[in-house]
Amino acid sequence: MPYEPIAPITWKDGQVEMIDQTRLPGELVIIHPRTVEEMWDAIKKLKVRGAPAIGIAAALGLYLAIKNSRAGDRAEFEAELKQAAAYLASSRPTAVNLFWALKRVQQAVAAATTDDVSSLKELVLKEALAIRDEDEAMCRAIGENGASLLQDAEAVLTHCNAGTLATARYGTALAPIYYLASRGKVLKVFADETRPLLQGARLTAWELHQAGIPVTLITDNMAATVMARGWVQAVIVGADRITANGDVANKIGTYGVAILAREHGIPFYVAAPASTFDLSLSSGDQIPIEERDPAEVSHFGLRPTAPEGINIFNPAFDVTPHRYVTAIITERGIIRPPYKQNIARII
């Protein structure tokens, strides 16, 4: 792709380097979490966010946890790793990529033929960086695969941020848009602002604008009007967890967008790598949904926008039943209904 978006999380000069996404779009601030506690905090506070990026952050967090380990033998080292993984797993519950990445690093260590602790430390870093590199490759493939579905569209609508900032690079939902742009087909994008934390306004609008893709920001309650006017020919979103039957957990509000798309006869596409599928769950009602601080709803930034002391419900994600999903775009190809059979075949 000629446009090379900035990598939001990398390993550079012996340290983790990442964009503090809470500071965008105002400032592009680079941070270097140095301890597992700092990485936990970065994930919890959404300095790094988006399912694949959280997985990469967690894997690198494991390395931060054990890099100065004084474990006397392999068993002690693996016990420390397990403890750090449990700690990182407590940061956010919904995106399965986080648990997948933690498991993958631990499995790589368990399969190692060496008992030498410094070699095992190196292995943890190597595996974390492999997760990062593979994610970039998966995003490229998702871009290529998804392009075939969007090439006749003029404009699409997206929700939250499933772009470069949410992955190693290129994104999932935004990858086909970048891919098509690199081939000379520039789509227009309507970005839902995505209450309450405004990932659409702060992040999607920012990165598309940086990339020169025409983006129109709307508040979430304007999506129906945009669809009714015939301004978008497809909806494309990312996912935090997809169950064996094709139900999709993604940013709160995605379910509503899917229903609107159905009503208006607009295809609703989900783009996600294989690491976002959780085949241990048969349906979306089993997905743990994160509930966040009520202050995210009662305040706009630091300013209160609701009376003090009222009840607030603040789920960070919802589940879109698979019947609303036209197709799931993965790096392994496009999955269409019937999802149960086709997911089992492809993932």
Ligand SMILES: CSC[C@@H](O)[C@@H](O)C(=O)COP(=O)(O)O
């Ligand atoms: C490729 S990212 C897919 C999802 O993780 C994304 O759409 C999303 O819902 C992110 O939520 P966030 O709370 O910002 O981590």
